[in-house]
Amino acid sequence: MFDGLKEKLNSFRKDVEETAEEKAEEADVEEAVDAEAAAEADAAAESEPEAEADAAADPGAETDVDAASTDVEADPTDVDTDASPTETDDVGDESDDAVATETDATASTESLVDEEVDEAGGAAAEPAEAVGIRSERDTDPDAIDASEDEADDESTVSRFKRAKAFATGRIIIEEEDLEEPLWALEMALLESDVEMNVAERILETIREKMIGESRKQVDTTAELVEEALHDALLDVISVGQFDFEERIQQADKPVVVIFTGVNGVGKTTSIAKMSEYLESCGLSSVMANGDTYRAGANEQIRKHAENLDRKLITHEQGGDPAAVIYDAVEYAEAHDVDVVLGDTAGRLHTSNDLMAQLEKINRVVDPDMTLFVDEAVAGQDAVQRAKKFDEAAEIDGAILTKADADSQGGAAISIAYVTGKPILFLGTGQGYDDLERFDPEALVSSLLADEE
Numbered sequence: 001m002f003d004g005l006k007e008k009l010n011s012f013r014k015d016v017e018e019t020a021e022e023k024a025e026e027a028d029v030e031e032a033v034d035a036e037a038a039a040e041a042d043a044a045a046e047s048e049p050e051a052e053a054d055a056a057a058d059p060g061a062e063t064d065v066d067a068a069s070t071d072v073e074a075d076p077t078d079v080d081t082d083a084s085p086t087e088t089d090d091v092g093d094e095s096d097d098a099v100a101t102e103t104d105a106t107a108s109t110e111s112l113v114d115e116e117v118d119e120a121g122g123a124a125a126e127p128a129e130a131v132g133i134r135s136e137r138d139t140d141p142d143a144i145d146a147s148e149d150e151a152d153d154e155s156t157v158s159r160f161k162r163a164k165a166f167a168t169g170r171i172i173i174e175e176e177d178l179e180e181p182l183w184a185l186e187m188a189l190l191e192s193d194v195e196m197n198v199a200e201r202i203l204e205t206i207r208e209k210m211i212g213e214s215r216k217q218v219d220t221t222a223e224l225v226e227e228a229l230h231d232a233l234l235d236v237i238s239v240g241q242f243d244f245e246e247r248i249q250q251a252d253k254p255v256v257v258i259f260t261g262v263n264g265v266g267k268t269t270s271i272a273k274m275s276e277y278l279e280s281c282g283l284s285s286v287m288a289n290g291d292t293y294r295a296g297a298n299e300q301i302r303k304h305a306e307n308l309d310r311k312l313i314t315h316e317q318g319g320d321p322a323a324v325i326y327d328a329v330e331y332a333e334a335h336d337v338d339v340v341l342g343d344t345a346g347r348l349h350t351s352n353d354l355m356a357q358l359e360k361i362n363r364v365v366d367p368d369m370t371l372f373v374d375e376a377v378a379g380q381d382a383v384q385r386a387k388k389f390d391e392a393a394e395i396d397g398a399i400l401t402k403a404d405a406d407s408q409g410g411a412a413i414s415i416a417y418v419t420g421k422p423i424l425f426l427g428t429g430q431g432y433d434d435l436e437r438f439d440p441e442a443l444v445s446s447l448l449a450d451e452e
């Protein structure tokens with residue numbers, strides 16, 4: 001069921017993960033270069049004391065340290081240190097202050113770096129540039145000022161650690177990384193017959209959930225994407241959802257449920273399935289054939305009632321549907337039956353006399369629920385019909401039949417968001433047990449489950 005849509009959702013997830021992986025590989029190369037330069041700087045820093053001693057003995061000689069530190073300045077990730085060792089030595093009292101400042105700065109940077117590494121769980125992750133993203137430090141003005149101040153006084157040792165902290169710091173996913181995969185997802189949703197506004201809502205939720213989201217490592221991209229997709233789909237699919245059985249159990253008896261929709265979508269079969277489902281919930285039911293319009297309708301529903309050994313109320317063809325259902329309510333009250341299941345003639349929302357019949361049923365019988373029945377395979381048509389039916393004669397929920405034959409899932413995803421009324425059941429075959437309670441969470445989980 002809905003396998004085509006499942007495939008498309010999986011490829012969206014893979015697209016985003018691949019984007020992250022590609023950029024992480026690029027950044028790994030950059031980080032290796034940075035690390036090498038930082039290591040050279042460390043080496044230079046370590047040899048600095050000897051060089052200073054040599055310089056003190058022979059002030060005119062150029063030391064390796066100056067040359068090495070020039071190499072270090074060439075490295076873009078490193079901060080600029082303009083105070084060269086000989087200058088510090090030349091200064092009188094300030095040299096102690098300068099050294100003190102440098103020591104403090106190093107200490108504060110190291111503690112900052114330690115924090116950063118701890119925060120990142122110590123694990124090495126791709127550098128901030130990994131996924132075309134900026135570290136939170138880049139975006140936090142205070143952090144930028146502080147790091148620029150610290151940077152001026154940093155020792156090369158803490159510089160290397162800081163580069164590591166950047167690499168293990170929290171990173172932020174930006175819109176540009178999702179642009180292409182989201183475009184592909186939008187096309188996939190529309191191809192799956194998801195209604196345009198519903199597709200846009202799904203994409204909007206994914207952007208809200210992912211952009212600005214920080215994550216520690218590339219391999220958590222999959223978790224982020226799955227979570228964003230899960231929430232976006234659930235957000236639209238579960239609109240108006242309620243516990244059907246609980247509502248029936250708690251309502252005054254007999255509960256009157258009317259089934260409406262166009263011809264041939266599976267209304268009569270769904271009534272028979274519903275009768276079986278209610279039986280499994282310990283609730284008795286009587287069927288009423290309000291389809292007095294179509295020749296053969298009585299025979300069709302009578303067959304189901306006989307197969308299930310259930311009571312059926314019918315009138316002659318051409319009779320008044322409201323009268324048939326009214327008689328069924330009288331029967332249920334007299335025989336302590338829990339639920340009346342009223343079929344109606346298949347109709348389009350545009351056929352005025354059939355819609356007028358529904359209005360009369362509502363006036364005469366005042367049903368507890370009106371369920372719209374359509375076939376999942378009808379996709380967008382089913383969504384638009386549900387909307388029109390709800391506008392013409394308010395529905396309380398929908399049953400989507402023939403979901404077993406639908407690989408797209410567009411109607412199942414769209415109807416609730418478009419009408420504001422929940423899908424309550426899925427028809428999943430021609431048998432009397434092929435009626436499933438619609439569970440948004442279960443549907444989303446099955447759509448996002450890894451392909452076998």
Ligand SMILES: Nc1nc2c(ncn2[C@@H]2O[C@H](COP(=O)(O)OP(=O)(O)OP(=O)(O)O)[C@@H](O)[C@H]2O)c(=O)[nH]1
Pocket residue numbers: 262263264265266267268269270294297345346401402403404405426427428429430434
């Ligand atoms: N595969 C599949 N077939 C179904 C399902 N529900 C109904 N059908 C079949 O769809 C056809 C039409 O079902 P009906 O119940 O007669 O449809 P209807 O809406 O009552 O049609 P009218 O009485 O003409 O209004 C039948 O052959 C059913 O067996 C389902 O969930 N899956």
